[in-house]
Amino acid sequence: MKPSAEQLLAAIRGLPLPKVRLMEVCGTHTMAIAEAGIRSLLPENVKLLSGPGCPVCVTPAEVIDAVLTLAMEKNLILASYGDMIRVPGSIPGDSLQRRRALGADVRVCYSPMDALDIAEANPAKEVVFLGVGFETTAPGTAAAVLSAAERGLSNFSVWSMLKTVEPALRALMAMDGFNVQGFLCPGHVATILGEEGFRFLPQDYGMPAVISGFEPEDILLAVYKLLRQIADGAPKVENEYTRAVRPEGNPLAKAVMAKCFTPRRDLWRGLGEIPQSGLGLREELAAFDAEKKFGVEIPGPAKTACRCGEVITGRMDPTGCPLFGSRCTPEDPVGPCMVSSEGACAAWYKYSDQ
Amino acid sequence: MCLAVPLKLIEIHGNDAIGDAMGVQRKIRVDFIPEPKIGDYVIVHAGFAIERLPEQQALEDLESWGELDEALR
Numbered sequence: 001m002k003p004s005a006e007q008l009l010a011a012i013r014g015l016p017l018p019k020v021r022l023m024e025v026c027g028t029h030t031m032a033i034a035e036a037g038i039r040s041l042l043p044e045n046v047k048l049l050s051g052p053g054c055p056v057c058v059t060p061a062e063v064i065d066a067v068l069t070l071a072m073e074k075n076l077i078l079a080s081y082g083d084m085i086r087v088p089g090s091i092p093g094d095s096l097q098r099r100r101a102l103g104a105d106v107r108v109c110y111s112p113m114d115a116l117d118i119a120e121a122n123p124a125k126e127v128v129f130l131g132v133g134f135e136t137t138a139p140g141t142a143a144a145v146l147s148a149a150e151r152g153l154s155n156f157s158v159w160s161m162l163k164t165v166e167p168a169l170r171a172l173m174a175m176d177g178f179n180v181q182g183f184l185c186p187g188h189v190a191t192i193l194g195e196e197g198f199r200f201l202p203q204d205y206g207m208p209a210v211i212s213g214f215e216p217e218d219i220l221l222a223v224y225k226l227l228r229q230i231a232d233g234a235p236k237v238e239n240e241y242t243r244a245v246r247p248e249g250n251p252l253a254k255a256v257m258a259k260c261f262t263p264r265r266d267l268w269r270g271l272g273e274i275p276q277s278g279l280g281l282r283e284e285l286a287a288f289d290a291e292k293k294f295g296v297e298i299p300g301p302a303k304t305a306c307r308c309g310e311v312i313t314g315r316m317d318p319t320g321c322p323l324f325g326s327r328c329t330p331e332d333p334v335g336p337c338m339v340s341s342e343g344a345c346a347a348w349y350k351y352s353d354q
Numbered sequence: 355m356c357l358a359v360p361l362k363l364i365e366i367h368g369n370d371a372i373g374d375a376m377g378v379q380r381k382i383r384v385d386f387i388p389e390p391k392i393g394d395y396v397i398v399h400a401g402f403a404i405e406r407l408p409e410q411q412a413l414e415d416l417e418s419w420g421e422l423d424e425a426l427r
Contacts, residue, residue, distance in 0.1 A: 081400065110400065110401055111381075111382075111400055111401020111402065112400065112401065113383060113401055114401070133400070136400075137399065137400050139385075139386055139402065139404070140383070140399070140400050140401060140402035143369075143383065143386075143402065188397070188404065191404050192404060243407055243408075244397055244405050244407060245405075250386055250405055252385065252386045252387070252388060253385075253386040253404060256385065256386070
């Protein structure tokens with residue numbers, strides 16, 4: 001029989017542990033933890049942090065600025081997942097939503113394939129899809145690019161802001177003052193990468209790692225397993241989400257991703273430039289690379305009072321930001337962590353369970 | 355964007371398919387699912403099925419819950 005949340009909490013409370021800090025790196029975990037009020041249920045010695053797992057939150061303001069500039073090009077349709085639409089660049093309030101009011105043609109897509117259909121229906125216009133996300137959205141974006149090549153859609157291109165989890169976690173762990181004793185690994189990224197995608201954590205860093213699903217009981221069980229590993233001093237990768245994650249991941253998805261993308265340096269909010277952490281389009285697919293097609297240039301780092309960068313690296317709770325709840329709210333957000341429902345600040349604000 | 359939903363495949367045409375969740379139907383792609391079949395449950399992420407939810411693994415999950423239950427007694 002499935003143990004109840006109460007039983008799991010009792011097991012967690014029963015473990016003799018000093019103060020530990022655990023980090024999740026997935027927007028869906030951020031939301032699920034806040035929604036179920038898991039932080040308030042855990043004993044005081046266990047702190048759960050939200051790391052760089054929300055795709056729009058890790059996109060720096062200066063990159064958003066460049067997106068806003070591109071959106072104003074004549075005869076161009078910018079297609080994006082809904083999360084990006086309200087994210088402001090370096091000027092508060094300046095977002096794709098505002099640019100749309102100023103005449104930009106911005107369309108919301110559920111799937112990258114929707115952007116392909118838009119391109120087919122608008123042959124006289126250029127359609128640029130903003131490829132945002134991690135290994136979970138990268139295979140679908142790759143399939144869309146390869147499909148555009150097959151269909152000969154020359155007015156379709158992708159601006160890839162896609163990122164990979166491993167280099168970011170390595171950069172995070174190399175930061176001064178990094179203080180986390182275990183990772184709650186993202187279940188759906190692991191669906192693609194497999195358990196093997198997280199082996200570097202115990203192998204190279206002695207870091208406990210548990211792949212977790214998204215129900216409150218999944219998360220509590222993963223927390224229990226992490227604490228157990230810490231108590232036993234035996235770091236390893238455990239898979240709590242076996243109903244969706246195989247040891248080797250999804251080889252078909254990995255193959256399509258590799259056919260379309262190649263690793264390149266990328267910019268992350270809060271983490272800066274990380275080598276090999278982004279996925280750029282392969283040279284042979286340059287015709288579908290929006291950055292090349294439109295000569296996209298990223299301006300210098302933007303100045304902002306928003307502390308999202310510190311929040312998503314575990315150095316500050318959302319409430320530590322001077323803008324939180326006053327100048328920055330979900331209705332009038334300054335930073336991406338307050339815009340996206342998956343953002344640490346938005347989840348914290350909405351459920352205020354901390 | 356990272357919300358993945360389990361859908362049941364009710365139609366398949368090559369890499370295009372229709373997934374159903376409690377009567378709500380959605381056009382999805384099944385490029386990453388080897389030999390998809392009608393009735394399969396898949397996890398869908400931004401319009402693409404990223405994994406099948408096999409019955410056996412779901413059962414194994416239940417077993418692992420059982421082990422923990424034992425440990426808690």
